[in-house]
Amino acid sequence: MRRKTARRITAATAIVLLPAAGILTTAPAGATTAPGCAGLDQMKIPASVMSLPTSGGQVTSTAVMTSVVSGKIVQYCQVDADIFPVDHTAPAIKMRVALPYGWNRRAMMFGGGGYDGSIPDVTENVPFGPTNEPAPLARGYATFASDSGHEQSPTALPSLDGSFGMNDEALTNFAAGDALKKTRDASLFLLRNAYQEQPDEVYFAGGSTGGREALDVAQRWPTAFNGVISAYPAWNNLAEILDLGYLAQILSQPDAFPGPDKQTLLYNSVISACDGLDGVKDNVVSNPDACHFDPRVLRCPDGADTGPGCLSDAQIAAVTAMSSPFRWPYPVASGETQYPGFPFLSGSDMRTPFLGFGTTAPANPMPQTSGYGLQYWDQWVKYFLTRDPNYNSLAVDPRNPGEWLSRISYLSTIEDRNNADLRPFFRAGGKLVLLHGAADELVSPRSTNDYYTRVRTIVGAQETDASLRYYVVPGANHANFGTPAFAASWDSLTALENWVEKGQSPSNPVVADANHNRTRPLCAYPEWPRYRAGDPNSASSFVCAR
Structure with missing residues (x-):
C-alpha cells in the first residue's frame, strides 16, 4: 500500500484563497481519477501558490487527447499554461501538464536538456528507460514539464540557443533551477483542481541538463519530490x-x-x-x-x-x-x-x-x-x-580569463549545483537513483563519480546506501544517442516506486541492451560487471566486481 505524502505538499500549494480563484483547500469526498478538463480552460494560477516570486500564471489551452503511448492507447487532458515573470522584460515559463483518465494518483516531472528552450515530451519515458515497459503517462501518471523559462529560436539547433542568458530572471530560471519549483507548484495546483485530490507521490526524472535539474530539486527543495531519477547529470555545469x-x-x-x-x-x-x-x-x-x-x-x-x-x-x-x-x-x-x-x-x-x-x-x-x-x-x-x-x-x-574572472565566479554560484549534502532530502524519505553511461562523450561519468563520492563523504556510507543508488552502465553513451556500444534499458521507475512506496531498495538489477539481445548486471558504483563463465549475452554470466 502506498503511503500518503500530504506533508510533501507545501503550504504554498495548499494555501486558502477565495473560491473564485479555484483553489482547493482539502481533497473533497468527490475526488476522481478522471480529470475535469473543461474546468481548467483559461484558469488563472495565483502567484501565491508558487513558493518563488512570479506574477502568477494562466492556462492558455486545454484539449482532450488520445495518443498511442508505449503501445497503449491513452486518453488524457493536455493543459498548456504560462507562468508570468516578475521582470516584464523576461519571457514567461511555458509549461504543459498531461492528466490521464484512470489516474494512478502519482505525478512525474520531466527535466530538459542542453539549454532547454522547449517543453519536453510529457508522453516520454524516463532516461535509459525500459523498452518493454510503459512510459509514466501510460502507467497512469500525471506528467508535467516546462521550457525552463524561455523559448529557443526556431532557427537554432535543438537545445543550443543560449540567447535568453541576456536576461537575469531567465538566466536564474534556467541555470539556478528556479523554473523547476515554479513549474512544480503550478502543475500541482492544476492537478488538484482537475482531480479534486493531491497526488500520493511526486517524482522527477531527467538526464544531462535534466539530470542536473533532478539533483537540484533534491538539493534545494528536499520535501517537494518523493523520488528522483538523475541520469548523466551536468551538475557542475560551469x-x-x-x-x-x-x-x-x-x-x-x-x-x-x-x-x-x-x-x-x-x-x-x-x-x-x-x-x-x-x-x-x-x-x-x-x-x-x-x-x-x-x-x-x-x-x-x-x-x-x-x-x-x-x-x-x-x-x-x-x-x-x-x-x-x-x-x-x-x-x-x-x-x-x-x-x-x-x-x-x-x-x-x-x-x-x-x-x-x-x-x-x-x-x-x-x-x-x-x-x-x-x-x-x-x-x-x-x-x-x-x-x-x-x-x-x-x-x-x-x-x-582576465576581465571575465569575476563574472565567471558569479556564474559558478548558479550553474554549479554542487551541494552534496542530501541529508534533508534523505531524512524526508526521498530516494535517488543516479545513472551514468561509462562511455558518455558529452558529460563525463568521472564527474558523477566525484559527486557520488562527495555525498558519501558528507552524508555517511550507511545513510547514503539507505537512500541512494548509483549505477555506471558500461558501453552506454549520452542518452543512448546514435548507435552506442550498449543502449541502456532499465525500469528504474518501478525500482524507485518500490523503494519509495514499499521500502524495497533495488536488489540485483539487470540492464538490457536495447540494440542487441543481451543483458548485464547493473552494478552499484564502484563495481563493474566481470565475465565469469557461460553465455556472454546473459547477465547471469557476469558478477559485479571491484
Whole structure:
C-alpha cells in the first residue's frame, strides 16, 4: 500500500484563497481519477501558490487527447499554461501538464536538456528507460514539464540557443533551477483542481541538463519530490563549460583537430586494447578504470600528419587534453577547482552524431558541424559571460580569463549545483537513483563519480546506501544517442516506486541492451560487471566486481 505524502505538499500549494480563484483547500469526498478538463480552460494560477516570486500564471489551452503511448492507447487532458515573470522584460515559463483518465494518483516531472528552450515530451519515458515497459503517462501518471523559462529560436539547433542568458530572471530560471519549483507548484495546483485530490507521490526524472535539474530539486527543495531519477547529470555545469572552452582553444589550433577518420582510428584502437579487460570480447569496455590506452602508439612518423592511419603530435596532445582533468589556477565562488575530462581513451566515441566532437574544428564563427559541447561553449560566452552576441568565444582563455574572472565566479554560484549534502532530502524519505553511461562523450561519468563520492563523504556510507543508488552502465553513451556500444534499458521507475512506496531498495538489477539481445548486471558504483563463465549475452554470466 502506498503511503500518503500530504506533508510533501507545501503550504504554498495548499494555501486558502477565495473560491473564485479555484483553489482547493482539502481533497473533497468527490475526488476522481478522471480529470475535469473543461474546468481548467483559461484558469488563472495565483502567484501565491508558487513558493518563488512570479506574477502568477494562466492556462492558455486545454484539449482532450488520445495518443498511442508505449503501445497503449491513452486518453488524457493536455493543459498548456504560462507562468508570468516578475521582470516584464523576461519571457514567461511555458509549461504543459498531461492528466490521464484512470489516474494512478502519482505525478512525474520531466527535466530538459542542453539549454532547454522547449517543453519536453510529457508522453516520454524516463532516461535509459525500459523498452518493454510503459512510459509514466501510460502507467497512469500525471506528467508535467516546462521550457525552463524561455523559448529557443526556431532557427537554432535543438537545445543550443543560449540567447535568453541576456536576461537575469531567465538566466536564474534556467541555470539556478528556479523554473523547476515554479513549474512544480503550478502543475500541482492544476492537478488538484482537475482531480479534486493531491497526488500520493511526486517524482522527477531527467538526464544531462535534466539530470542536473533532478539533483537540484533534491538539493534545494528536499520535501517537494518523493523520488528522483538523475541520469548523466551536468551538475557542475560551469566547471564543464570551462573545460569545453579550454578544449575549443586546443582543437582550434592548426592540425590539432582529429577528423572523422582519426576519430574512428582512435575509437577502434581503444576498444581493441581494452575490450577484453572484463573477461570477454564484446565491444564493451566494462572496466574503464583499467583501460590506460596511450595514444602515442598511433603517432605518425616524425609527428607530422601523414594520413588517416596515424595521429600527429598536435592531435595526440589534443586527445590527451580531452581525456585529462582540466584545472584552472584561480578560485571561483562555487568552490569547484577542476573538471575530470572525458573517457575518450577508455571507450567513449568522439564520432557520435551531434553530441560528439563533430567533423569540423572550432573556429570563429563557430561552425554548426563542430561538436555539441564546443557550440555550447560558444553560446555561453556570447550570452552568459560577455553578453555580446558578436564576441569571439575563442578569445576567452579559461586558464587566464582576465576581465571575465569575476563574472565567471558569479556564474559558478548558479550553474554549479554542487551541494552534496542530501541529508534533508534523505531524512524526508526521498530516494535517488543516479545513472551514468561509462562511455558518455558529452558529460563525463568521472564527474558523477566525484559527486557520488562527495555525498558519501558528507552524508555517511550507511545513510547514503539507505537512500541512494548509483549505477555506471558500461558501453552506454549520452542518452543512448546514435548507435552506442550498449543502449541502456532499465525500469528504474518501478525500482524507485518500490523503494519509495514499499521500502524495497533495488536488489540485483539487470540492464538490457536495447540494440542487441543481451543483458548485464547493473552494478552499484564502484563495481563493474566481470565475465565469469557461460553465455556472454546473459547477465547471469557476469558478477559485479571491484
